[in-house]
Amino acid sequence: MVLSMKSNYSEMFGIIPPYIIRAIEQNSNEEEERNVAKANLKFDNEFREQRAATSEVMSKGDVYINRECIQKQRFIYDADKSLNPMPLVRSEGSVTVNDVAVNEAYDGFGAAYDFFCHVFRRNSIDNHGLPLKGVVHYKANFYNAFWDPVETRVLFGDGDGKRFNRFTIALEVIGHELTHAIIAHEGGLAYTGQTGALNESIADVFGSLLKQYHLGQTHSEADWLVGVGIFTNQVQGEALRSMKAPRTAFDDKVLGKDPQPAHMKGFVTTRRDHGGVHINSGIPNRAFYLAAKEIGGNAWDRAGLIWYNTLCDKTLKLNINFKSFANRTLKHADILFGSESHERKAVKAAWVDVGILA
């Protein structure tokens, strides 16, 4: 059996599931057949990634010329402790300036744009080249960063100079904020309770994958920490959160101890933090880490693709809970890799391990 080689996307690739092509690659006695299957798998992956994007964008085609992502547009503003006036201090294509927060925001946005485009064929936040706007030096002693959906921008504080450094210092934090924007553009996930914790977790997942991709790390080389460098050396802690080991990121006399559970039996019911969205995100975070670890290799490749396709699933409900989301990742693992695949089993085992699936 011979699979013909095509140099562009073909309908055939959408019909044969990847796990059959992989079986041919692994089991065929003919070298040429194996090579063609390997090439088909590569194109097939790319085709599936593109299919994860909206059909409207696929029909335009122009943003994928030569597979280059050509609609990166960055604008960095300096709030300099107030919002009025707020000058534009760096725009797309301009050179580095004498302000490390500005450069970090600019470079971080660029890395994020490239990551989403190269790995998931996503053309910015809205998949239509939405400009990436960032505000640095927001307020005084501001130990936070957040996504402002009204002005579609991320605002970064400088920290308080005592316990917190500037929030642009961590690439995964920049990725986290932009992922919140992507979630909003993919229909949104209610920012409360289990759904909110999923929203938070997905932001940590893609923030972390951005860092791993940028550093060229496998899952085992990655630190799986969110917010490295944000604490000053006055704080007993290495990061704001750990996806690999929730509850271990910090233990400080002033800030307290990292409150994140790693398992459903530690789920926190609270009225604070919209029902603990930054607390209970530890559980799906740990699940993603386990899935990526079991699958192996680079975490963005397969685990990341499963999560990305789940996020972009148009039937995902605005108020989905942990269990339904977990089942949805299994469905996408089935579609991408097959119901008997190693990837699917890894994802299932991960959700069972954290007590969300039985």
Added chain:
Amino acid sequence: MRISLRTDGGFAYFPGLNRPIVIDSETLPNEEQKSLNTLLDQVKFFTLPEVVATPAPGSADIMQYTITIKDGRQRHTVQFVDPIKNEPLQALVEYIQTKALEKSP
């Protein structure tokens, strides 16, 4: 006059920062009491609605603020979020947080 500021939300949850910051104006030096009163005049705190702003849909990691002021028989609580459009209110938040930073270990 007793001023308390409670924050909620933000990029990460810190159990140790759960308690409100409280300032008793009587403990402040005279000059500071005067400038605080000027600031409060600008804010017109007791005329503000109880909820000045809530998070817009799609917001994430936004910090929410709850300020309560008790002055003699007057007591009023106001809630709002970033980005704070009311500049005197923003200045009041920064004043309280800076004071807390000075006092903290």
